[in-house]
Amino acid sequence: MSEPSVLEVAEAAKLASRSLAPLDEPRRNAALEAMAKALEAASAELFAANVEDLKVAESMSGDEKLSSATLARLKLNEAKLKEMVEQVRSVAELPDPLGRTLDAIELDDKDPDAVVYARDTAGTHGLHLQKISVPLGVLAVIFEARPDAVTQIAALAIKSGNAVILKPGREVERTAGALVRVLREAIASQQLPVDAISLVLGRERVNELLGMHSLVDMVIPRGSKALVEYVQANTRIPVLGHAEGVCHIYVDRSVDEELALRVIDDAKTDYPAVCNAVETVLVHREIAADFLPKLAARLQERGVTLHGCEATRELLLEAGFGELGAISDWHTEYGELALSLGIVDSLDQAIDHIHAHGSSHTESILTEDPAAADRFLREVDAAGVFHNVSTRFADGFRYGFGAEVGVSTSKFHARGPVGLDGLTTYKYVLRGHGHIAGDYRGANARAFTHRRENNQSGQKI
Template sequence: MSLTSASPADAAQAAKLASHVLQTLPAAARNEALTAIHDGLVAARDDILTANARDLELARVAAAGGHLSQSLVSRLDLGKKGKWEDMLKGILDVRDLEDPVGRVTLRTRLDDGLELERITCPIGVLLIIFEARPEVIANIASLAVKSGNAAILKGGKESTESFIAISRVISAALESSRVPNGAIQLVTTRDIIPELLALDRYIDLVIPRGSNELVRYIKDNTKIPVLGHADGICSTFLEASADPLLAVEVIVDAKTSYPAACNALETLLVQDSALTTVFPHVAAALAAKGVELRCDAKTKVAALTNASPELAAKVVDAVDTDYDTEFIASILAVKAVADVDEAILHINTHGSKHTDAIITADKALAERFMASVDAAGVYWNTSTRFADGMRYGFGTEVGISTNKIHSRGPVGLEGLMIYKYKLRGNGHITAAYGEAEGQKRFKHEQLPL
């Protein structure tokens, strides 16, 4: 990894050249580089966490002054909730996955001596623009090296100390490997995002990691394809047949295990017939965890009926915009709906196509919900917080995509691959084939992989 102050064009050109070398390296060389990165980070743990603490101190001052959101401060903390351990584990998990480069996914005999193959190959050069989240450097570097992609990383100023400390370790690790150092670059020059977004000649894909404002800005200001999501408005539909204990455990986990995450629950839809049965248990459990419930008229009445003072203090009136808001805080929008059809309509209208769930004992209803909701992830009787590359077994992820093409949901190695077609012949020419008399017909015979 290069800590570069080069011009954006020079950095991107260097990454492009490095990508041509990286994609031809054998899997063993790429895996050795990942082992070196992991071991280097383990050895430098104290230095990196000390640097992260300096970032955190400045971020907390900025948040206290209203210049930085608390959610960004939470995402910045590398020592929180096992982030450090998860980061290290993710590197080894990625290393141990099957090599994604050069896999044959189709073989067809077009004619005798004329065989077509489709093989996986890297996208090329990735531009990763992110706020906070210092673990992103290790995640992206690991996935890029394993998948044969070069990567340019541009982080936010709030994480500068952490980024530099991690990148120095990764740079030293790459110097001891066969992976070109220019394949992974951390751009340190400030205020160059517009210039980077204009480099569609060298950069093949932009992956934003941060606020919805950042993602929207990037999507509006580049010709380069963008993989990511602007909002994480995740909803859960609480259906009348749901088991109360299951509902409480799942919904509380989805909202409170990490409220600043993009896969945290933001909207709870409650079936009318569950308002006086299952919902009061869920509302009380959420309030006990400090969650503010922004309720419509029906759910407010249900929540306040026989409510404890603790619960009553957490119930407030919702406004229309609450159902279109990613709170990334201990706030939950709550709304009553008549049935599954109304729940599906609400989610498809107000959701962000990230991850949505249904809590029900009715299998047929759950399958109908999952088939009808337009989202990258649709779950039954489980927490939306499972929307994560590591939990899916991808090793780690570059982000969550709500795109309708290429890759969707948590994007791991597979999402960083495209494919090319190889055709091997022996003097074959197109003029020999067709429907006219004397012309040959294609065989189009599928061959084993």
């Protein structure tokens, strides 16, 4: 049997999304548990597929050669698979994002005068408007070297009633194919439409997928800056994502040095390949002579290559460190054990630097001065602003979202780590008893009450 066209995949996903949307939460959660068990049972198959991907990835050369950071993301081992399974189950435990009443407004407290209509089953009168959470529909996710992206996104899509089309990079096709086969069999066993999770392979099919604006409701790119920018430039479908993660930590003059060393170490070395790893550390000039040598010693012991501004390089050279590399571009996402160091004269200068060179992802201040912390948190424009915390906490799982489909630096629809709520939209539900718009015009027009009704966010429709 020939591989279905992108159009056929998208049409099948759209039909599947219409079947998913009205399903109750217990059925969606049962599907997630089936997915988790299937992943556990298929570990040998998944690891074997990943070994083949790694062989192909390690053989790539020239423009296609993958960085060590990308290879680290690609590798699937027992620990990563266990985390993937835990994330699927954690999504099932989250509150249902669908059918929640986000707002409720009484437009009129009476029924039409001319005709007596049958009351609804609740016995209410008048005209009542509700804003109700609903799925987006069909998601298309284009990603590079991230096996865990498959399970994170599939779990969040099923929980939020969305169908998903996955387009992996060439380096992860075998692992993604094995994962999707396992997940499709799992949801089919729960009588969910198998096309709720689909796979599209081949670089030449990306543009076809990006052209499905009448069938796909959102595109989520996860990968390099080049990938995200290409997707943004080549589709009419709304795009959710971020091009890069140039995260900063500012070390204020009123800092606990041991706290700062511990936090910066974690932010750089815990997982340097990810977008929430710190890429630039700015240090207040008043403490630079004392603090920077301690920081440089700690990070070099951890294998971090340091780059510095002119003042930093001079200071550390005088302190007995070797020649540091110069900084060619402050707007650099290393994605590996490398870090830019800079000295600033004030909190204002740090904030200005972050706004000039950051990517609006995650920024952190380390200080014992509450006023400085408050100013930083209030004035820095980013999806995440932290105080005395590693930038590595910018993550949907750590936020309690169960998992994430990605991080958005946009100010529209969703921002920061995007979990279930970011995969929903809303519709307006209006209930009345023969009300007509004409009754609210003219000399004897009825008046709208526009009264907010008692509503606790999350109440089901």
